[in-house]
Amino acid sequence: MQVYDAPIRDMRFVLEELHNDDGFGDVEGYEDFDSDVSTAILEEAGKLCKEVLLPINWSGDQEGCKLENGTVSTPKGFQEAYKAFCEGGWAGLGVAEQWGGQNAPHALGKMVEEMTCSANLSFGLYPGLTGGAMVALEAHGSDELKEFYLPKMANGEWSGTMCLTEAHCGTDLGMLRTKAEPQDDGSYLVTGNKIFISAGDHDLTSNIIHLVLARLPDAPAGVKGISLFLVPKFLPNADGEPGEHNHAGPTAIEHKMGLKASATCQMSFDGSKGWLVGEPNKGLEAMFTMMNTERVAVGIQGLGVGEIAYQSAVYYAKDRLQGRSLSGVKNPDGPADPIIVHPDVRRMLMTMRAYNEGCRALSGWVSRALDASHSAREPEVRERATDFVALMTPVVKALFTDLGHESAQLAVQVYGGHGYIQESGVEQFARDARIAQIYEGTNGIQALDLVGRKLPHRMGRNLRSFFHPVSQFCEDHAADPAIGKLVGALQQSFGALQLSTGHIAQKGLKDPEEAAAAATDYLRLLGFVAMGYCFAKACKIAHAKLAEGTSEEAFYKAKLITAQFFFDRLLPVATAQFMAIRSGKASMMDLPEEAF
Template sequence: MQVYEAPLRDMRFVIHELHQDDGFGNLEALEEFSPDLVDAVLEEAAKVAQEVLLPLNRSGDIEGCVLENGVVRTPKGFKEAYEMFRDGGWCALASDPEWGGQGLPEAVNKMTEEMICSANLSFSLYPGLTHGGTTAIEAYASEDLKQFYLPKMVSGEWSGTMCLTEPHCGTDLGMLRTKAVPQEDGSYKLTGAKIFISAGEHDLTPNIVHLVLARLPNAPEGVKGISLFLVPKYLPKDDGTPGPSNGVSVAAIEHKMGLKASATCQLNFDDSTGWIVGKPGKGMEAMFKMMNTERVSVGVQGLGVGEAAYQSAVYYAKDRLQGRSLSGVKNPNGPADPIIVHPDVRRMLMTMRAYNEGCRALGGWVSRALDAEKHATDPAVKQNAEDFIALMTPVVKALFTDLGHESANLAVQVYGGHGYIAESGVEQYARDARIAMIYEGTNGIQALDLVGRKMPAHMGRYLRSFFHPVSAFVEANKADAQFGPMIAALEKAFGALQLSTGTIAQKGMKDPEEAGAAATDYLRLMGLVAMAYCFAKSALIARDRLGEGSEDAGFYKAKLATVQFYFDRILPQATAAFLAIKAGKASMMALEDAAF
């Protein structure tokens, strides 16, 4: 059974308590968003997620999207839900007020995204991609394009997509073939085919604004020859309403493993009119503005599914009667005890819980940096925020989606045979979560980005944005009478991360394959340390609140239990990652291609 109640208490903990000392707060531009206002927004978002979107999750998966006469029909109820979502201002939550947005902090927006993804991941892609598109347009488009398109996209009246992948090229975008031919009026005519385009066609909005990567005539080979173009589905009339078709057609919709209520399309552009966004040959720069925003949001997708899977598993574990507790009967009036009494079921539930709370804590830290990057007036704070975001974006995208998929699979395991059949609803979480490890750059690509670009950038400057606060925290708290052993475990894992950084830097300079072989383990190691740091801070805060006699003692006691489980049962994975990194590439690359 799909069960979800927004984890508002933990969200408030992350927003209001956990990261107050990170240097990214106290932003003058966000002063109006008081804790009471933030809490009210989160509570209303929870109602939308639970009451409007969750009931459509399983029915949308069963019905899916349908292509009829060149038009994609979304499942029953999606159009009405989208209209309610749009009219409620949820599309515009974190967008700039200049374009009709509400300007809320990203720290709040990402929590809202988590709730939407938990309730209905397929639905989340429609407004989510539009928000990413507005980011690129706002940063790089001409003033005319911004004035015309941003108000409609920010409000959700029109939606947006990103069109990168072609049948012959995915990650290697330097191979793309879509052409853009300049016209006398300053526009361009685009011709080509794109695949795997999420929300590429649907019936939720009257127009769709595609951001398309294409090549100008005589453009150089590779990524340096790629430009970005804004191509609407319908050419707007002078009054802003959709006009004639713009030569954008749907060749097919993909039949997928999951996310069946999200239309993933094959699109053809046939002399479609578009306008350049940014400078010629700088399309990747502009597109990455959108993709980096989306990569953090994709990480939140993993967290969202993980939370819904966890709650559904807890519901079942408390209800399902099987066997007796190893320590004695717990349900004497029933034929058996609920399976939540069994240690291995507890192992799975606690693993999921720790993954979710750890990701939420780390995601909250990154979200605060996103706010500081945009609003900080101190150049040093802004630079530190930019560095931290650059470093942590691949970690958030890859780690959160890995762990979200693992949680979804654990939920199926908790349900046993009932989890494997569709009626329970939890197998949908496993199917839906899988794509997040692939799109917006596979998790292997995220790891390569971390070790190949982010780690060595500016002589390791990005690393300092993370290493320095962890080091300072360890030094300040390792003598703590109660949590000294926990801080020591953090220090040990952090030391392994530092040694691994040096090992990869040294080996990678001589042999890039050594860095590539270590990349995935290094990303996991950094993520484990980052979550351990957040959890250790959480433990100190929880102890203080309990000492103060908090009325919410149950929450803080549960937080301490989750923290202890993380350090006992999950952080030891850091040692395995460190040993794998030390082993190098030899055994990984030894087998001849023909022997596979």
């Protein structure tokens, strides 16, 4: 059974309590989003997700999308849900007021994104891709393009996509073949084929605005010769309404493992009229503006799936009767005890819970930094926030999606044989979660980006934005009688991270393969230390609240127990990762290719 109630209290804890001392709070433009307003937004979003999106999640997966006569139709209920989503103003929650949005901070918007991804990940991709396209268009588009397209995208009337991948090239975009021919009127005719295009076609909006990577006739080879073009499905008339079809449409729907209610299309552009976004041959830079936003969003997808997997597993574990508790009968009036009494079931549930709370806490920190990088009053704060976001973006994308997939698999395990059956609904989580580890740059690519670009950038300046606050916290609280033991464990894992960083820096200068061989372990180590830091801060707050007296005693005690589980059972992996990193590349690279 798919069970979901938005974890609003924990979200409020992250928004209002956990990161108040991170130095990213003094931002301009978000004064209207105080605690009361933010809570109201979270509550309304939670209702929409539970009452409108969740009921069509499983049915949408079973029905899937259909391509007929060149048009994709979404499953039953999706059009009505999308209408309710737009009428509620959710499409423009984080969009600038200039384009008709509400200009909500990222710190709040990411919480709403998490809810949407929990309740119905397939649905969430439609507005999600539009939001990413808007980011690229706002940053690099001409004033004319922005003023014409952004308002209709902000209110959900039109949607957006990003069209990068071609059949012969995925990550290596330098090989793409799609062409763009300049026209006398300043437009371009775009011709080529793309694959794996999320929300490439559907029946939710009256027009779809594709952002397409293509080459100009005189473009240099490789990634330095890629330009970005805005190509609408329908060419707008003078009145702004969709007019003539622009020869931009789907040729097939991909038959996927999961996300079956999200239309992932093979696309054809056949002399489709488009307009240049940004400068010629600078398209990759413009597209990465969108992709960096999308990478954080994909991390939130992992968290969202992890949360609904956890809640569904808890529901089943409390309901399913099987065996008796090893410490004595807990359900004397029944034939057996609920499986939640068994230690191994608790291990799985606590693992999911700790992953979700840790990722949500880290997401809140990164989201505050996103806001500060754009809107902090002090230039120094904007710079530090930018460094922190750059460092943590690959961590959020890769770690959150890895842990979300692991939680989905654990939910199936909690359900046992019933979890393997479609009717339970939990096997869908495992299928839906899997793609998040692949798209927007595989998690291996994220790890390479972390060690190859983010660590050495400007002599390690990005790292300082993380190392300094963690080091200071450990120094300040090592002797704290309430959390000193946790801080000691954090110091140990942080020390492993520091030594690993030095090892990669030293070895990587001489042999790039050494750094690459350590990359995945290093990313996970950094992410777990970051979560440990967030848990230690949460414990400090919880102890203070309990000491002064609070009506929410159960909430704060649960925080302490979840954090203790993380430090006892999950953070010790840091030692193993440190050892793996120090082992070098030899056992990974020495086997001759013909021996595989």
